[in-house]
Amino acid sequence: MQREPTPLQRIAADFGESKLALAGLALLTLILFVALFAPLIAPQNPYDLAQLDVLDSRLPPGSKAGNGLTFWLGSDDQGRDILSGIFYGLRISLLVGVASTTCAVIIGLTLGLAAAYVGGRTEGFIMRAVDVQLSFPAILIALILLALLGQGIGKTIFALIMVQWAYYARTVRATALIERSKEYIEAARGLALPPARIVLRHLLPNCLPPLMVVATVQVAAAIALEATLSYLGIGVPITEPSLGLLIKNGFDYLLSGKYWISFFPGIALVLTIVSINLVADQLRDVLNPRLQK
Amino acid sequence: MSPPTLRVENLRTHFFTRRGVVKAVEDVSFSVEPGKVLGLVGESGSGKSMTGFSIMGLIDPPGRVVGGRILLGGTDLRSLAPEDMRRVRGNRIAMIFQDPMMTLNPVLRIDTQMIEAIQAHADVSRGAALERARDALARVGIASPEERLYAYPHQFSGGMRQRIAIAIALLNRPDLIIADEPTTALDVTIQGQILFEMQQLARESGTALIWITHDLSVIAGLADDISVMYAGRIVEQGSVDQVLDAPLHPYTQGLIASVPGRGRRGEPLRQIPGMTPSLLDLAPGCAFRERCARADSACAEDPALSRPAAGRQVRCFHPLIA
Numbered sequence: 001m002q003r004e005p006t007p008l009q010r011i012a013a014d015f016g017e018s019k020l021a022l023a024g025l026a027l028l029t030l031i032l033f034v035a036l037f038a039p040l041i042a043p044q045n046p047y048d049l050a051q052l053d054v055l056d057s058r059l060p061p062g063s064k065a066g067n068g069l070t071f072w073l074g075s076d077d078q079g080r081d082i083l084s085g086i087f088y089g090l091r092i093s094l095l096v097g098v099a100s101t102t103c104a105v106i107i108g109l110t111l112g113l114a115a116a117y118v119g120g121r122t123e124g125f126i127m128r129a130v131d132v133q134l135s136f137p138a139i140l141i142a143l144i145l146l147a148l149l150g151q152g153i154g155k156t157i158f159a160l161i162m163v164q165w166a167y168y169a170r171t172v173r174a175t176a177l178i179e180r181s182k183e184y185i186e187a188a189r190g191l192a193l194p195p196a197r198i199v200l201r202h203l204l205p206n207c208l209p210p211l212m213v214v215a216t217v218q219v220a221a222a223i224a225l226e227a228t229l230s231y232l233g234i235g236v237p238i239t240e241p242s243l244g245l246l247i248k249n250g251f252d253y254l255l256s257g258k259y260w261i262s263f264f265p266g267i268a269l270v271l272t273i274v275s276i277n278l279v280a281d282q283l284r285d286v287l288n289p290r291l292q293k
Numbered sequence: 294m295s296p297p298t299l300r301v302e303n304l305r306t307h308f309f310t311r312r313g314v315v316k317a318v319e320d321v322s323f324s325v326e327p328g329k330v331l332g333l334v335g336e337s338g339s340g341k342s343m344t345g346f347s348i349m350g351l352i353d354p355p356g357r358v359v360g361g362r363i364l365l366g367g368t369d370l371r372s373l374a375p376e377d378m379r380r381v382r383g384n385r386i387a388m389i390f391q392d393p394m395m396t397l398n399p400v401l402r403i404d405t406q407m408i409e410a411i412q413a414h415a416d417v418s419r420g421a422a423l424e425r426a427r428d429a430l431a432r433v434g435i436a437s438p439e440e441r442l443y444a445y446p447h448q449f450s451g452g453m454r455q456r457i458a459i460a461i462a463l464l465n466r467p468d469l470i471i472a473d474e475p476t477t478a479l480d481v482t483i484q485g486q487i488l489f490e491m492q493q494l495a496r497e498s499g500t501a502l503i504w505i506t507h508d509l510s511v512i513a514g515l516a517d518d519i520s521v522m523y524a525g526r527i528v529e530q531g532s533v534d535q536v537l538d539a540p541l542h543p544y545t546q547g548l549i550a551s552v553p554g555r556g557r558r559g560e561p562l563r564q565i566p567g568m569t570p571s572l573l574d575l576a577p578g579c580a581f582r583e584r585c586a587r588a589d590s591a592c593a594e595d596p597a598l599s600r601p602a603a604g605r606q607v608r609c610f611h612p613l614i615a
Contacts, residue, residue, distance in 0.1 A: 183395040191383035
């Protein structure tokens with residue numbers, strides 16, 4: 001018998017059908033690469049004060065620094081290379097986005113599955129908490145939490161987890177309720193498989209596709225939210241600027257013609273979010289059985 | 294006559310909904326002997342599937358088995374602790390479900406699903422379990438089981454999937470298999486093959502089989518005995534030949550007459566007027582009287598099961614006389 005492609009291979013093949021999504025994936029890969037290897041490829045370490053010179057501040061793109069370094073995208077008000085700042089800023093932005101989404105997915109998945117499988121009072125309690133959570137704007141909850149906790153990467157991640165988990169809990173519960181009523185779950189119960197096994201091996205994997213789609217979209221949303229918080233000055237600390245903070249740093253100079261301090265980090269943020277959304281969109285189409293030919 | 298594998302006595306399963314009590318199964322009794330096939334016949338909502346789920350102990354709240362005994366080889370399943378019931382389910386009683394497209398988990402390979410079914414009940418190694426899975430696939434007529442074990446459910450046709458579901462039911466050599474309309478979704482030719490194989494398997498292994506269906510033609514070829522259910526109650530019981538050749542209950546007669554026959558070409562098809570009544574707060578009296586041509590004032594009382602002949606039971610004040 002000819003070996004059939006595994007589900008993963010099928011997904012990969014379907015994914016490749018859209019050129020736009022492939023471009024998005026390529027861009028995202030590049031961004032991830034840059035973020036991961038920022039210390040190796042960045043012309044300058046923007047966190048190392050010894051490398052900075054105030055005389056180099058606010059230089060336009062392409063100008064030379066005192067030590068011979070070229071600021072391809074200009075420099076900011078402290079003489080930091082914008083390009084290096086973006087590389088390092090991407091690290092922070094992606095870290096916050098991915099870490100908060102991952103934790104929120106795990107929390108949401110657990111609570112959503114528990115709600116759907118156990119039902120009754122547990123379900124009522126979890127889902128009312130979700131309703132309350134979702135009735136506040138995300139930015140408001142994050143603002144309040146960070147105002148209480150203070151600045152910091154860890155605290156920002158925590159705030160974003162608190163903002164996001166409810167989306168996943170709701171998605172997972174909805175899917176799990178549908179899957180739970182299907183006959184293969186009934187059949188597994190008919191075989192008297194242990195409940196933990198039914199939930200983890202049978203229910204959970206079948207709930208993942210919609211969750212993966214929501215999660216990819218949410219990574220982009222989390223990055224945007226983090227940028228917003230940092231732009232407002234309550235997200236990450238000034239010593240470790242994310243993209244949002246870089247944009248904020250240049251905001252004061254926008255009207256004086258020094259556009260590059262805000263502009264290039266802004267472009268980087270947009271490219272990151274667009275590439276993630278392109279990938280997420282295609283992933284949704286591929287994983288949605290109703291859209292399959 | 295060998296002692297029955299399963300004897301159900303006065304089983305009652307009710308659903309306690311907000312709008313009232315639904316008596317899904319009411320006072321149902323029957324028994325199946327080893328190697329025999331009992332056909333449980335009825336329309337949608339007649340309680341036949343719920344009878345199967347009650348035996349399996351798979352009734353979910355708000356439903357509950359409220360009365361009766363379910364004796365499997367002498368033990369009352371209702372008196373078993375949940376942990377002991379877990380050992381029975383999938384092991385001594387197996388169930389096959391209606392929709393072959395849904396009955397296997399789409400994300401797990403066949404070998405995984407079969408091995409976990411074995412290992413849930415027997416302390417055997419993966420290798421030994423795999424061996425048994427392979428044998429079971431071969432027994433239900435799947436060609437080259439060696440390779441097919443490593444396929445995913447979506448790589449099989451509906452008929453093949455139902456065979457795999459049957460193979461999974463056979464894995465732990467159960468005393469009783471409850472099949473809930475397993476061939477309804479299949480082609481007639483595939484249905485024929487599977488019926489033939491099931492009949493043979495039951496005879497050879499001495500497994501008792503309860504075949505739940507609405508299709509009388511399936512029962513005619515497969516079952517030894519037949520129980521006709523209507524509105525949660527058994528209205529007629531007997532051997533297949535007796536019941537199909539000379540039905541006593543007007544409902545059974547109506548069911549048989551609704552099957553289009555070859556000898557009646559051109560005639561309008563007969564049907565039973567009306568619909569199955571709602572089981573929610575069912576009024577006392579014969580549940581079929583609204584649709585019955587023979588009903589009169591006596592039918593406002595609950596009819597009891599009478600035994601007009603050996604092995605036959607009917608629940609009617611005005612049975613058709615054979």
